[in-house]
Amino acid sequence: MRIRWRSPIRGPWLTSVLGLVLLCALPLVIVTGLLDWVAYGPGQTIPADVGALHLPLLGWPTRPSWLFRLTQGLHVGLGIVLVPVVLAKLWSVIPKLFTALPRNPLRAAERATLVLLVGGILFEIVTGLLNIQYDYVFGFSFYAAHYTGAWVFVAGFVLHVALKLPAMTRGLRSRSFRTELRTPLAQTRSEPPGDLVAPEPEPPTLSRRGALALVAGGSLLLAGMTIGQTVDGPLRATALLLPRGRTLPGDFPVNRTFAASGIAPAAVSAGWRLELGSLRLTRAQLIALPQHTAALPIACVEGWSTQQTWSGVRLRDLAALAGVPAPTSALVSSVEVGPFARATLTGAQVRDPDALLALRVNGADLSPDHGFPARVIVPALPGVHCTKWVRSIDFTTSGPRP
Protein backbone atom coordinates (compact mmCIF):
# COMPACT_ATOMS: atom_id res chain seq x y z
CA MET A 1 0.00 0.00 0.00
CA ARG A 2 1.38 3.37 -0.95
CA ILE A 3 -0.27 6.46 0.50
CA ARG A 4 0.20 9.86 -1.03
CA TRP A 5 0.85 12.28 1.80
CA ARG A 6 -0.36 15.69 0.77
CA SER A 7 0.39 18.19 3.50
CA PRO A 8 3.12 20.64 2.52
CA ILE A 9 3.73 21.71 6.13
CA ARG A 10 4.34 18.30 7.63
CA GLY A 11 8.05 17.94 8.36
CA PRO A 12 10.75 17.72 11.04
CA TRP A 13 10.45 21.37 12.09
CA LEU A 14 6.73 21.25 12.90
CA THR A 15 7.10 17.87 14.62
CA SER A 16 10.01 19.22 16.67
CA VAL A 17 8.07 22.28 17.84
CA LEU A 18 5.16 20.09 18.98
CA GLY A 19 7.64 17.66 20.54
CA LEU A 20 9.30 20.47 22.48
CA VAL A 21 5.95 21.59 23.91
CA LEU A 22 5.21 18.04 25.05
CA LEU A 23 8.73 17.57 26.38
CA CYS A 24 8.28 20.64 28.60
CA ALA A 25 4.71 19.99 29.73
CA LEU A 26 4.33 16.22 30.07
CA PRO A 27 6.84 15.84 32.93
CA LEU A 28 4.66 18.24 34.92
CA VAL A 29 1.57 16.10 34.25
CA ILE A 30 3.50 12.95 35.19
CA VAL A 31 4.94 14.33 38.43
CA THR A 32 1.69 15.90 39.64
CA GLY A 33 -0.05 12.61 38.91
CA LEU A 34 2.52 10.64 40.90
CA LEU A 35 2.19 13.20 43.72
CA ASP A 36 -1.50 12.37 43.94
CA TRP A 37 -0.55 8.79 44.83
CA VAL A 38 1.69 10.16 47.63
CA ALA A 39 -1.03 12.53 48.84
CA TYR A 40 -3.34 9.65 49.68
CA GLY A 41 -0.91 8.81 52.47
CA PRO A 42 0.77 5.72 53.88
CA GLY A 43 -1.44 2.64 53.90
CA GLN A 44 -4.08 4.32 51.76
CA THR A 45 -2.43 4.58 48.37
CA ILE A 46 -4.34 3.23 45.39
CA PRO A 47 -3.08 0.99 43.92
CA ALA A 48 -1.67 -0.25 47.22
CA ASP A 49 1.35 -2.21 46.01
CA VAL A 50 3.29 -0.58 43.18
CA GLY A 51 6.70 -2.07 43.93
CA ALA A 52 9.38 0.56 43.48
CA LEU A 53 7.36 2.64 41.03
CA HIS A 54 6.46 5.63 43.14
CA LEU A 55 7.80 8.91 44.49
CA PRO A 56 9.16 8.81 48.06
CA LEU A 57 6.22 8.26 50.40
CA LEU A 58 6.94 11.17 52.71
CA GLY A 59 4.23 12.62 54.89
CA TRP A 60 2.00 14.79 52.71
CA PRO A 61 2.29 18.35 54.09
CA THR A 62 -0.64 20.49 55.24
CA ARG A 63 0.94 23.70 53.98
CA PRO A 64 0.34 25.49 51.75
CA SER A 65 -3.31 24.59 52.17
CA TRP A 66 -3.82 24.89 48.38
CA LEU A 67 -1.06 22.37 47.62
CA PHE A 68 -3.33 19.53 46.49
CA ARG A 69 -5.63 21.98 44.77
CA LEU A 70 -2.62 23.10 42.72
CA THR A 71 -1.01 19.72 42.00
CA GLN A 72 -4.21 17.92 41.08
CA GLY A 73 -5.68 20.92 39.26
CA LEU A 74 -2.49 21.05 37.18
CA HIS A 75 -2.52 17.31 36.53
CA VAL A 76 -6.06 17.27 35.20
CA GLY A 77 -6.06 20.75 33.64
CA LEU A 78 -2.74 20.43 31.84
CA GLY A 79 -3.66 16.89 30.80
CA ILE A 80 -6.76 18.24 29.04
CA VAL A 81 -4.96 21.25 27.53
CA LEU A 82 -2.33 18.97 25.96
CA VAL A 83 -4.89 16.83 24.08
CA PRO A 84 -4.70 18.97 20.90
CA VAL A 85 -0.89 19.00 21.06
CA VAL A 86 -0.74 15.21 21.39
CA LEU A 87 -3.16 14.77 18.49
CA ALA A 88 -1.22 17.26 16.34
CA LYS A 89 2.03 15.46 17.17
CA LEU A 90 0.50 12.14 16.11
CA TRP A 91 -0.77 13.74 12.90
CA SER A 92 2.65 15.16 12.19
CA VAL A 93 4.41 11.77 12.32
CA ILE A 94 1.74 9.52 10.83
CA PRO A 95 3.63 8.78 7.56
CA LYS A 96 6.11 6.84 9.70
CA LEU A 97 3.39 4.38 10.64
CA PHE A 98 3.20 3.28 7.01
CA THR A 99 6.92 2.84 6.41
CA ALA A 100 8.33 -0.69 6.38
CA LEU A 101 9.63 -2.11 9.64
CA PRO A 102 13.43 -1.66 9.71
CA ARG A 103 15.48 -4.79 8.99
CA ASN A 104 17.97 -3.91 11.69
CA PRO A 105 16.58 -5.71 14.78
CA LEU A 106 17.60 -2.87 17.10
CA ARG A 107 15.75 -0.31 14.95
CA ALA A 108 12.78 -2.63 14.81
CA ALA A 109 12.81 -2.94 18.61
CA GLU A 110 13.00 0.84 18.94
CA ARG A 111 9.98 1.10 16.69
CA ALA A 112 8.15 -1.47 18.82
CA THR A 113 8.62 0.65 21.96
CA LEU A 114 6.38 3.27 20.31
CA VAL A 115 3.53 0.99 21.37
CA LEU A 116 4.29 1.96 24.97
CA LEU A 117 4.60 5.65 24.06
CA VAL A 118 1.51 6.09 21.89
CA GLY A 119 -0.67 3.47 23.58
CA GLY A 120 0.41 4.81 26.96
CA ILE A 121 -0.41 8.47 26.37
CA LEU A 122 -3.74 7.80 24.68
CA PHE A 123 -4.73 5.24 27.34
CA GLU A 124 -3.98 7.85 30.01
CA ILE A 125 -5.93 10.56 28.18
CA VAL A 126 -8.94 8.33 27.56
CA THR A 127 -9.17 6.86 31.08
CA GLY A 128 -8.49 10.27 32.65
CA LEU A 129 -11.16 12.04 30.59
CA LEU A 130 -13.71 9.31 31.32
CA ASN A 131 -12.93 9.39 35.05
CA ILE A 132 -13.39 13.14 35.51
CA GLN A 133 -16.75 12.83 33.76
CA TYR A 134 -17.83 9.85 35.90
CA ASP A 135 -18.12 7.55 32.90
CA TYR A 136 -16.88 4.15 34.04
CA VAL A 137 -17.71 2.40 30.77
CA PHE A 138 -14.30 0.68 30.88
CA GLY A 139 -15.39 -1.39 33.88
CA PHE A 140 -11.97 -1.82 35.53
CA SER A 141 -10.33 0.01 38.42
CA PHE A 142 -9.50 3.50 37.20
CA TYR A 143 -6.78 3.99 39.80
CA ALA A 144 -4.92 0.76 38.98
CA ALA A 145 -5.24 1.21 35.23
CA HIS A 146 -4.31 4.91 35.15
CA TYR A 147 -1.33 4.41 37.48
CA THR A 148 -0.02 1.39 35.58
CA GLY A 149 -0.62 3.09 32.25
CA ALA A 150 1.34 6.10 33.50
CA TRP A 151 4.47 4.04 34.10
CA VAL A 152 4.09 2.19 30.80
CA PHE A 153 3.95 5.62 29.17
CA VAL A 154 6.93 6.90 31.18
CA ALA A 155 8.98 3.92 29.93
CA GLY A 156 8.17 4.75 26.31
CA PHE A 157 8.50 8.52 26.84
CA VAL A 158 11.97 8.46 28.43
CA LEU A 159 13.38 6.25 25.68
CA HIS A 160 11.70 8.31 22.96
CA VAL A 161 13.16 11.53 24.36
CA ALA A 162 16.61 9.96 24.65
CA LEU A 163 16.51 8.66 21.07
CA LYS A 164 14.89 11.67 19.45
CA LEU A 165 16.43 14.60 21.32
CA PRO A 166 19.16 15.08 18.67
CA ALA A 167 16.57 14.92 15.87
CA MET A 168 14.36 17.42 17.71
CA THR A 169 17.29 19.81 18.18
CA ARG A 170 18.20 19.51 14.50
CA GLY A 171 14.58 20.04 13.53
CA LEU A 172 14.24 23.16 15.66
CA ARG A 173 17.49 24.59 14.29
CA SER A 174 16.51 23.86 10.68
CA ARG A 175 14.19 26.88 10.53
CA SER A 176 13.95 30.11 12.47
CA PHE A 177 10.91 30.17 14.73
CA ARG A 178 10.62 33.95 14.42
CA THR A 179 10.80 33.78 10.64
CA GLU A 180 8.10 31.09 10.60
CA LEU A 181 5.85 33.35 12.67
CA ARG A 182 6.26 36.03 9.99
CA THR A 183 5.68 33.70 7.04
CA PRO A 184 2.15 33.96 5.62
CA LEU A 185 0.37 31.30 3.60
CA ALA A 186 1.51 32.72 0.27
CA GLN A 187 5.18 32.19 1.19
CA THR A 188 4.70 28.78 2.83
CA ARG A 189 6.89 26.12 1.17
CA SER A 190 7.62 22.48 2.00
CA GLU A 191 10.62 21.66 4.12
CA PRO A 192 13.58 20.25 2.16
CA PRO A 193 13.05 16.60 1.06
CA GLY A 194 13.58 14.17 3.90
CA ASP A 195 11.92 12.37 6.75
CA LEU A 196 8.17 13.15 7.12
CA VAL A 197 8.20 15.62 4.20
CA ALA A 198 5.68 14.82 1.46
CA PRO A 199 7.49 14.27 -1.88
CA GLU A 200 4.53 15.53 -3.92
CA PRO A 201 2.63 17.94 -1.68
CA GLU A 202 -0.56 19.80 -2.51
CA PRO A 203 -0.48 23.60 -2.50
CA PRO A 204 -0.67 24.82 1.10
CA THR A 205 -4.02 25.86 2.59
CA LEU A 206 -2.51 26.65 5.99
CA SER A 207 0.82 28.22 6.93
CA ARG A 208 3.03 26.69 9.61
CA ARG A 209 2.20 29.55 11.96
CA GLY A 210 -1.46 28.95 11.12
CA ALA A 211 -1.12 25.27 12.06
CA LEU A 212 0.57 26.20 15.35
CA ALA A 213 -2.13 28.80 16.02
CA LEU A 214 -4.77 26.16 15.34
CA VAL A 215 -3.22 23.78 17.90
CA ALA A 216 -2.71 26.58 20.42
CA GLY A 217 -6.28 27.73 19.83
CA GLY A 218 -7.56 24.24 20.56
CA SER A 219 -5.53 24.16 23.76
CA LEU A 220 -6.77 27.61 24.76
CA LEU A 221 -10.37 26.61 24.08
CA LEU A 222 -10.00 23.55 26.31
CA ALA A 223 -8.18 25.60 28.98
CA GLY A 224 -11.03 28.11 28.97
CA MET A 225 -13.54 25.29 29.36
CA THR A 226 -11.60 23.58 32.16
CA ILE A 227 -10.23 26.25 34.47
CA GLY A 228 -13.73 27.06 35.73
CA GLN A 229 -13.83 23.81 37.69
CA THR A 230 -11.12 25.17 40.00
CA VAL A 231 -12.54 28.65 40.67
CA ASP A 232 -15.49 29.85 42.72
CA GLY A 233 -18.08 32.44 41.75
CA PRO A 234 -19.70 33.07 38.38
CA LEU A 235 -16.58 32.00 36.45
CA ARG A 236 -17.18 28.38 37.50
CA ALA A 237 -19.89 28.21 34.85
CA THR A 238 -17.25 28.68 32.14
CA ALA A 239 -16.49 24.95 32.52
CA LEU A 240 -19.47 24.56 30.17
CA LEU A 241 -19.23 20.86 29.45
CA LEU A 242 -17.61 19.52 32.63
CA PRO A 243 -19.58 18.17 35.59
CA ARG A 244 -17.88 20.66 37.92
CA GLY A 245 -18.94 23.74 35.99
CA ARG A 246 -22.33 23.33 37.63
CA THR A 247 -23.53 23.23 41.22
CA LEU A 248 -26.90 22.88 42.83
CA PRO A 249 -28.43 26.39 43.14
CA GLY A 250 -26.72 28.44 45.87
CA ASP A 251 -24.40 25.59 46.76
CA PHE A 252 -20.78 24.56 46.15
CA PRO A 253 -19.77 21.21 44.65
CA VAL A 254 -19.77 17.92 46.56
CA ASN A 255 -18.01 14.70 45.57
CA ARG A 256 -20.81 12.51 46.89
CA THR A 257 -24.40 13.39 47.70
CA PHE A 258 -26.15 12.29 50.88
CA ALA A 259 -28.60 10.33 48.76
CA ALA A 260 -25.71 8.45 47.10
CA SER A 261 -24.14 7.62 50.47
CA GLY A 262 -27.01 5.28 51.30
CA ILE A 263 -27.04 6.51 54.91
CA ALA A 264 -30.39 6.18 56.71
CA PRO A 265 -31.45 9.71 57.73
CA ALA A 266 -32.06 8.45 61.28
CA ALA A 267 -28.36 7.56 61.62
CA VAL A 268 -27.36 11.23 61.36
CA SER A 269 -30.24 12.88 63.25
CA ALA A 270 -30.84 13.49 66.98
CA GLY A 271 -29.47 10.08 68.02
CA TRP A 272 -26.09 10.67 66.35
CA ARG A 273 -23.02 10.68 68.63
CA LEU A 274 -19.37 11.26 67.79
CA GLU A 275 -17.32 8.36 69.13
CA LEU A 276 -13.92 9.37 70.51
CA GLY A 277 -12.59 6.18 72.07
CA SER A 278 -14.90 5.62 74.97
CA LEU A 279 -16.30 9.16 74.81
CA ARG A 280 -19.65 9.88 73.12
CA LEU A 281 -20.41 13.49 72.16
CA THR A 282 -23.67 14.93 70.88
CA ARG A 283 -23.60 17.63 68.24
CA ALA A 284 -24.69 20.19 70.86
CA GLN A 285 -21.71 19.23 73.01
CA LEU A 286 -19.40 19.66 70.02
CA ILE A 287 -20.88 23.09 69.27
CA ALA A 288 -20.23 24.04 72.92
CA LEU A 289 -16.48 23.32 72.53
CA PRO A 290 -14.14 26.12 71.37
CA GLN A 291 -14.86 26.71 67.67
CA HIS A 292 -12.26 27.60 65.06
CA THR A 293 -12.91 29.02 61.60
CA ALA A 294 -10.67 28.54 58.56
CA ALA A 295 -10.96 29.18 54.82
CA LEU A 296 -9.86 25.92 53.24
CA PRO A 297 -10.17 24.30 49.82
CA ILE A 298 -11.85 21.04 49.01
CA ALA A 299 -9.84 19.66 46.12
CA CYS A 300 -10.76 16.44 44.41
CA VAL A 301 -8.67 13.90 42.55
CA GLU A 302 -10.83 14.72 39.51
CA GLY A 303 -9.14 18.11 39.37
CA TRP A 304 -11.96 20.36 40.58
CA SER A 305 -11.72 22.44 43.72
CA THR A 306 -13.57 25.04 45.76
CA GLN A 307 -12.61 27.17 48.75
CA GLN A 308 -15.11 27.64 51.58
CA THR A 309 -15.11 28.93 55.15
CA TRP A 310 -15.42 26.09 57.62
CA SER A 311 -16.09 26.25 61.38
CA GLY A 312 -15.80 23.50 63.92
CA VAL A 313 -13.64 21.89 66.56
CA ARG A 314 -9.89 21.56 66.03
CA LEU A 315 -8.89 17.92 65.61
CA ARG A 316 -6.04 18.43 68.09
CA ASP A 317 -8.55 19.66 70.71
CA LEU A 318 -10.61 16.52 70.13
CA ALA A 319 -7.44 14.42 70.50
CA ALA A 320 -6.70 16.07 73.83
CA LEU A 321 -10.28 15.49 74.91
CA ALA A 322 -9.93 11.83 73.95
CA GLY A 323 -6.85 11.60 76.18
CA VAL A 324 -4.35 11.36 73.29
CA PRO A 325 -2.70 14.80 73.37
CA ALA A 326 0.12 13.86 70.97
CA PRO A 327 -1.42 11.53 68.38
CA THR A 328 0.69 10.13 65.55
CA SER A 329 -2.35 9.16 63.53
CA ALA A 330 -6.12 9.23 63.53
CA LEU A 331 -8.55 6.84 61.93
CA VAL A 332 -11.70 8.69 60.88
CA SER A 333 -14.75 6.53 60.08
CA SER A 334 -17.96 7.60 58.44
CA VAL A 335 -21.50 6.49 59.12
CA GLU A 336 -21.37 5.58 55.43
CA VAL A 337 -20.23 2.09 54.43
CA GLY A 338 -17.90 1.80 51.46
CA PRO A 339 -14.37 2.05 50.13
CA PHE A 340 -13.92 5.75 50.89
CA ALA A 341 -15.87 5.78 54.17
CA ARG A 342 -12.73 5.87 56.31
CA ALA A 343 -9.41 7.68 56.21
CA THR A 344 -6.23 7.69 58.26
CA LEU A 345 -4.70 11.08 59.00
CA THR A 346 -1.05 11.56 59.94
CA GLY A 347 0.00 13.22 63.20
CA ALA A 348 0.98 16.38 61.32
CA GLN A 349 -2.45 16.52 59.68
CA VAL A 350 -4.21 16.13 63.05
CA ARG A 351 -2.01 18.77 64.71
CA ASP A 352 -2.44 21.46 62.03
CA PRO A 353 -4.24 24.40 63.69
CA ASP A 354 -6.71 24.57 60.79
CA ALA A 355 -7.50 20.84 60.77
CA LEU A 356 -11.13 20.66 61.81
CA LEU A 357 -14.05 18.50 62.56
CA ALA A 358 -16.28 20.99 60.77
CA LEU A 359 -19.86 21.52 61.96
CA ARG A 360 -20.67 24.59 59.92
CA VAL A 361 -19.73 26.04 56.55
CA ASN A 362 -20.09 29.67 55.47
CA GLY A 363 -21.92 30.51 58.70
CA ALA A 364 -24.61 27.83 58.41
CA ASP A 365 -24.90 24.25 59.63
CA LEU A 366 -23.53 21.70 57.18
CA SER A 367 -26.17 20.45 54.78
CA PRO A 368 -26.66 16.68 54.48
CA ASP A 369 -24.75 16.73 51.17
CA HIS A 370 -21.80 18.44 52.84
CA GLY A 371 -21.57 15.93 55.67
CA PHE A 372 -24.03 16.87 58.45
CA PRO A 373 -23.67 16.37 61.40
CA ALA A 374 -19.87 16.69 61.11
CA ARG A 375 -17.10 16.28 58.57
CA VAL A 376 -13.33 16.43 58.51
CA ILE A 377 -11.53 19.23 56.70
CA VAL A 378 -7.72 19.33 56.70
CA PRO A 379 -5.47 21.72 54.76
CA ALA A 380 -4.05 20.21 51.53
CA LEU A 381 -5.71 16.84 52.16
CA PRO A 382 -7.27 15.20 49.09
CA GLY A 383 -11.02 15.79 49.23
CA VAL A 384 -11.79 12.08 49.28
CA HIS A 385 -10.11 11.85 52.72
CA CYS A 386 -12.06 14.79 54.15
CA THR A 387 -14.56 12.26 55.51
CA LYS A 388 -18.21 13.30 55.68
CA TRP A 389 -20.92 12.09 58.07
CA VAL A 390 -18.21 11.24 60.63
CA ARG A 391 -19.09 8.49 63.10
CA SER A 392 -15.84 8.06 65.01
CA ILE A 393 -12.28 9.29 65.32
CA ASP A 394 -9.63 7.01 66.84
CA PHE A 395 -6.55 8.97 67.80
CA THR A 396 -3.54 6.70 68.32
CA THR A 397 0.13 6.98 69.12
CA SER A 398 1.05 4.25 66.67
CA GLY A 399 0.54 4.03 62.94
CA PRO A 400 1.97 6.23 60.20
CA ARG A 401 4.94 8.42 60.94
CA PRO A 402 4.04 11.92 62.12
Add this chain to the structure above:
Amino acid sequence: MTGLRAAGVLACLALGAYAATIVVRDPSLHPSIPWMLAWFAGALLLHDLVLFPLYAAVDRMLVHLPAAPVPLVNHVRVPLLGAGLTLLVFLPGIIRQGGPVHLGATGLDQAPYLIRWLWLVLAMAGASALVWVVRVTRRSAAGG
Protein backbone atom coordinates in the same frame (compact mmCIF):
# COMPACT_ATOMS: atom_id res chain seq x y z
CA MET B 1 26.53 3.91 20.50
CA THR B 2 24.65 0.81 19.35
CA GLY B 3 25.26 -0.76 22.75
CA LEU B 4 23.81 2.31 24.45
CA ARG B 5 20.74 2.26 22.24
CA ALA B 6 20.21 -1.43 22.87
CA ALA B 7 20.52 -0.84 26.62
CA GLY B 8 17.95 1.95 26.34
CA VAL B 9 15.48 -0.29 24.52
CA LEU B 10 15.98 -3.06 27.08
CA ALA B 11 15.55 -0.64 29.99
CA CYS B 12 12.36 0.72 28.43
CA LEU B 13 10.89 -2.74 27.91
CA ALA B 14 11.95 -3.78 31.42
CA LEU B 15 10.28 -0.74 32.97
CA GLY B 16 7.14 -1.33 30.92
CA ALA B 17 7.02 -4.96 32.01
CA TYR B 18 7.70 -4.03 35.63
CA ALA B 19 4.88 -1.46 35.47
CA ALA B 20 2.55 -4.23 34.30
CA THR B 21 3.30 -6.13 37.51
CA ILE B 22 1.29 -3.47 39.38
CA VAL B 23 -1.92 -5.03 38.11
CA VAL B 24 -0.53 -8.53 38.64
CA ARG B 25 0.29 -7.89 42.32
CA ASP B 26 -3.37 -7.43 43.23
CA PRO B 27 -5.35 -10.66 42.59
CA SER B 28 -8.62 -8.72 42.63
CA LEU B 29 -7.44 -6.99 39.42
CA HIS B 30 -6.67 -10.20 37.53
CA PRO B 31 -10.12 -10.53 35.91
CA SER B 32 -9.73 -6.97 34.57
CA ILE B 33 -6.39 -7.51 32.87
CA PRO B 34 -7.81 -8.62 29.48
CA TRP B 35 -10.06 -5.56 29.46
CA MET B 36 -7.21 -3.25 30.35
CA LEU B 37 -5.14 -4.71 27.51
CA ALA B 38 -8.07 -4.34 25.13
CA TRP B 39 -8.49 -0.68 26.10
CA PHE B 40 -4.75 -0.12 25.77
CA ALA B 41 -4.83 -1.59 22.27
CA GLY B 42 -7.89 0.50 21.46
CA ALA B 43 -6.15 3.64 22.70
CA LEU B 44 -3.06 2.78 20.65
CA LEU B 45 -5.13 2.58 17.47
CA LEU B 46 -7.55 5.41 18.34
CA HIS B 47 -5.74 8.19 16.54
CA ASP B 48 -3.99 6.43 13.69
CA LEU B 49 -6.75 4.07 12.59
CA VAL B 50 -9.92 5.88 13.72
CA LEU B 51 -9.50 9.63 14.15
CA PHE B 52 -6.93 10.21 11.41
CA PRO B 53 -8.86 8.51 8.57
CA LEU B 54 -12.00 10.34 9.71
CA TYR B 55 -10.60 13.85 9.88
CA ALA B 56 -8.34 13.37 6.87
CA ALA B 57 -11.34 12.26 4.78
CA VAL B 58 -13.41 15.24 5.93
CA ASP B 59 -10.48 17.56 5.26
CA ARG B 60 -10.10 16.18 1.73
CA MET B 61 -13.70 17.16 1.03
CA LEU B 62 -12.86 20.77 1.84
CA VAL B 63 -10.97 21.10 -1.48
CA HIS B 64 -14.34 20.86 -3.19
CA LEU B 65 -15.60 24.02 -1.51
CA PRO B 66 -16.59 26.68 -4.04
CA ALA B 67 -13.93 29.23 -4.93
CA ALA B 68 -14.37 32.53 -3.13
CA PRO B 69 -12.51 35.86 -2.96
CA VAL B 70 -11.30 34.76 0.48
CA PRO B 71 -10.80 30.96 0.53
CA LEU B 72 -13.46 29.21 2.58
CA VAL B 73 -11.33 26.25 3.57
CA ASN B 74 -10.01 27.44 6.93
CA HIS B 75 -13.31 29.08 7.83
CA VAL B 76 -14.88 25.64 7.60
CA ARG B 77 -11.90 23.71 8.92
CA VAL B 78 -11.43 25.65 12.15
CA PRO B 79 -15.00 25.39 13.53
CA LEU B 80 -15.16 21.74 12.39
CA LEU B 81 -11.98 20.96 14.31
CA GLY B 82 -13.31 22.87 17.32
CA ALA B 83 -16.52 20.87 17.21
CA GLY B 84 -14.65 17.59 16.83
CA LEU B 85 -12.19 18.36 19.62
CA THR B 86 -14.85 19.37 22.14
CA LEU B 87 -17.00 16.38 21.17
CA LEU B 88 -14.05 14.06 21.71
CA VAL B 89 -13.00 15.50 25.07
CA PHE B 90 -16.46 16.00 26.55
CA LEU B 91 -18.16 13.00 24.93
CA PRO B 92 -19.50 11.30 28.11
CA GLY B 93 -21.62 14.29 29.12
CA ILE B 94 -22.78 15.04 25.58
CA ILE B 95 -23.99 11.49 24.92
CA ARG B 96 -25.13 11.10 28.56
CA GLN B 97 -23.00 8.16 29.49
CA GLY B 98 -22.39 7.50 33.20
CA GLY B 99 -25.52 9.29 34.41
CA PRO B 100 -26.04 7.44 37.71
CA VAL B 101 -22.45 7.98 38.93
CA HIS B 102 -22.59 11.60 37.75
CA LEU B 103 -25.80 12.08 39.73
CA GLY B 104 -24.37 10.44 42.85
CA ALA B 105 -21.19 12.50 42.65
CA THR B 106 -22.67 15.89 41.82
CA GLY B 107 -26.40 15.76 42.56
CA LEU B 108 -27.02 16.84 38.95
CA ASP B 109 -28.11 15.11 35.74
CA GLN B 110 -26.33 15.32 32.38
CA ALA B 111 -29.22 16.97 30.56
CA PRO B 112 -27.62 20.36 29.65
CA TYR B 113 -24.39 19.17 28.01
CA LEU B 114 -25.70 18.24 24.55
CA ILE B 115 -27.53 21.51 24.00
CA ARG B 116 -24.58 23.49 25.38
CA TRP B 117 -22.25 21.73 22.98
CA LEU B 118 -24.58 22.44 20.07
CA TRP B 119 -24.65 26.11 21.02
CA LEU B 120 -20.86 26.10 21.24
CA VAL B 121 -20.57 24.58 17.76
CA LEU B 122 -23.04 27.13 16.44
CA ALA B 123 -21.07 29.95 18.07
CA MET B 124 -17.78 28.75 16.57
CA ALA B 125 -19.37 28.39 13.12
CA GLY B 126 -20.99 31.82 13.46
CA ALA B 127 -17.78 33.51 14.57
CA SER B 128 -15.87 31.89 11.71
CA ALA B 129 -18.51 32.98 9.18
CA LEU B 130 -18.46 36.51 10.59
CA VAL B 131 -14.67 36.74 10.26
CA TRP B 132 -14.97 35.48 6.68
CA VAL B 133 -17.56 38.15 5.83
CA VAL B 134 -15.36 40.85 7.39
CA ARG B 135 -12.35 39.63 5.38
CA VAL B 136 -14.35 39.61 2.14
CA THR B 137 -15.70 43.10 2.84
CA ARG B 138 -12.27 44.48 3.65
CA ARG B 139 -10.76 42.88 0.58
CA SER B 140 -13.43 44.32 -1.74
CA ALA B 141 -13.12 47.71 -0.03
CA ALA B 142 -9.34 47.65 -0.48
CA GLY B 143 -9.22 46.08 -3.94
CA GLY B 144 -12.45 47.51 -5.35
